[in-house]
Amino acid sequence: MKQFLSFVKKEFYHIFRDHRTMFILLGMPVVQIIIFGFALTNEVKNSRIAVLDMAKDEASASLINELEASRYFEIEKYLLSYQEVEAEFKTGRIHMAVILPQNFSSDLLHLNTAQVQLIADASDPNMANTLTNYASAIIMDYLERITDGRKLPYTIKTEYRMLYNPQMKGAYNFVPGVMAMVLMLVCTMMTAITIVREKETGTMEVLLVSPVQPLKIVVAKAVPYMLLSMVNIATILLLSVFVLDVPINGSLLLLVLESILFTLTSLAFGLFISSVTNSQQTAMFISLTGMFLPTIMLSGFMFPIENMPGILQYISNVVPAKWYYIIVRSVMIKGTGLATVWKETLILFGMLLFLLFMSIKTFKIRLA
């Protein structure tokens, strides 16, 4: 035990002396939380549009005013001709063009029907959809106002509630994802790389001839990263609660325990990678393709899994981060308990055992 502790201490020295690495490892979650929490929103606001007002009458002017006044749009340019629309789109300065035909007011007054054309830049389809929806809604509001809100017969009204995240904050979705990502990075990638580095520089052999059991040496290398991950988890949770206002609705203890479980799984994966590779670059390559990309792409936090083709949905089941993400989302945001996440917990546990078994086995083969 004492030997083991001295090994752990040595690993700590390695990590703490490298200030740059320390800084990045501890700063990474902070930066991620800030970017995800504040900078990345799918909300659309201040979208630049252009207006081609061929009517230039009272009604068109007040409709344009309505658009301008909303927080969704910012009128970048008033166009003079239809030909200009395309040129504006091509420079990427606008996302939508609103075209009001001649005689807008008089059509509205005398024919009871007027036309508005919305041209959206659908290179980003979701953006185009959203902008069209918002603009239509503003136009309808305007119409309702000028017609004194006369009601239509047989109207079905809808009332809706946004569950868990009424303000539609991106953070609710991202925080659990960031936790998975950071743990994966620190535990899997860093562990794998440090162990492989000792192999590359030859110091591993020196350690292996010491009277300490080989397995203990490897485990000792993993311990500091595990503690570092705990610090990171604490940072993320504190930031999300106090800075992003994302509450922890479920049990904190359960959340922490599940995080430890996931940390161990990631560590086991790092150990496994280190036991099958011999160069740092290969270790990085495997951690990146084997762990990091799947975590971002297939865990469901960036992209909804149910939209993916069947085969990817199938593959996503072997990505540990997917299960951890579901667990954190349930416990932290939905506030449910072990009763709803026992299945996911068991799956993670199974993965942990499998990875440990595999890495011990390959490690032994290497020694033999």
Add this chain to the structure above:
Amino acid sequence: MEREKVITTDRLTKRFGDFTAVDAISFEVEKGEIFGFLGANGAGKTTAIRMLCGLSIPTDGKATVAGFDVYRQTEQIKRSIGYMSQKFSLYEDLTVRENIRFYAGIYGKSNRFIKDKTERLLLQLHLQEEANKLVKSLPLGWKQKLAFSVAIFHEPEIVFLDEPTGGVDPVTRREFWNMIYEAAEAGITIFVTTHYMDEAEYCNRVSIMVDGRIDALDTPRNLKQQFEASTMDEVFLKLARKATRAGE
């Protein structure tokens, strides 16, 4: 007969902050000489060599290498020297032939010259079979001999060898020193650091650095007489014991 001086230093000094790594050393090396540059770890040998090779600018003092000034003419110095460091310096993922071609190429040698000399060299080192194998696959002794050959391939005036025989077996070390003698006979000046005192005996002259200063400089025979010692080992121990600076 006065021989040509290829290295001269005059009170050459290098300070890092408060720490004086090299403390006003002055010496001269003659053309074709094998000059042993000894000292315990941390005595300042590597810093001195780095200044002479144009890798590091001195803080004070004067020095010329191959007639060029170490402050202003580092590029010309680099053209006239060869260098082989304690860290293995060939590309492991290139073949023997590719390494030779690369290093000769960056010294601006003509293709004709490279081609002819490569064949001769491979023959001399008995490496014809391995010419197209990756350097990675060679045993350490061969790698070191190859590295030396590459360092003098472009026919420099001086070659700096920084602990060239570390970790090499005695037979190979012997062969290595034979190569050094051959190079010296061909007129290349050898500037070598080593921890093996038997190797020091092979040098024409030896300097011993202690705490950044040169404490002794003479032929091995004279040094032994001066310090009343029977081997260079004893000379070295007597001097090194005075050191106050800790090793690395």
Add this chain to the structure above:
Amino acid sequence: MRTLLFLLQKEFRQIFRDKAILRIIFAIPMIQLIILPQAADYEMKNIRLSVIDHDRSEYSRKLVQKVTASGYFLLNSYTASYTEAMHEVEEDRADLILEIPARFERTLVRENEAMLYMSINAINGVKANLGGAYLRTIIQDYNQEIRLKWLQQPRFSPETRIEVTPTNWYNPLMHYKNFMVPGILVILVTMVGSFLSSLNIVREKEVGTMEQINVTPIRKHLFILGKLIPFWILGLVVLTTGLIISWALYGITPVGSFFTIYVFAAVYLLALMGLGLIVSTYADSQQQAMLISFFLMMVFVLLSGLYTSIESMPKWAHYITYLNPVAYFIEVIRLVVLKGAGLHEIRQQLLIMLGFAVVLNTWAVLSYQKRS
């Protein structure tokens, strides 16, 4: 000049001999280009719906039918109570609950107005927004049908209307992939340009060959050029392969010219490799270099507008994107590929990128000299 050729020959030999590097250069990008667009699909479909029908009338049945027939929704379950439906959401089996109150049909006919209730799992905001919007559109259509049925009379519009005709340019079929694939292409080129070039130099430091190079008469700028050119070429090769894949797999061909793309990419890679060089001069080990590049890349990619629009970001983040080369390239490649912009339209971005290239490379060369 001849020295440069020797350097290049050496670099290319080393790159082509290293299977791991080759895999990083070619396999990862291709896998990403094949998988990512499939995964990164925000075209909402298969939104899982749980219905609580307290009415069980003809109208409520027709409504549900219409919703499921739309193709956006998958009817997951009929539940008897809200609690039960909530349970479905908690267990992640449903994304959206539609509650039809008792006497929905009667209220609608007699009182001219009836309510429907939706509850949407909003943890993923985009999905919630779009799902809600789709459902409301379907309900409005359904509403219109009912009205037509009850107001049998010849339709003349007594009430004032504004007809909104939306048109979608550049991507009329609204394929999300058309949006994502060019962006992903940029990320791939970025990885090759920055990660690999910095790792390569740090490796020479770690192994010790850098020291050897330093005592040779190679000029610094030649050595740096020798390192840059191979990765510059590799970056363009990756871009080419990527363009071929996007054509073969997704049928995406640039509306604008290839020439414009390559001109911008060439300058972009130059800027990026300057950055890689800077990282390499400051990093002591490969592990450090990896971590630093990784960190920078993460910030750059997240703030690049790849997934979320830059305009929606808060001011401070918006300012950061002015310093983000990745953001410029993503904007430009989308302009060229989807809208057919030419050099004239992207001249501003091109000039800025040239500026980046000059500043970053000057910085790199200066810090490289200081450090060796």
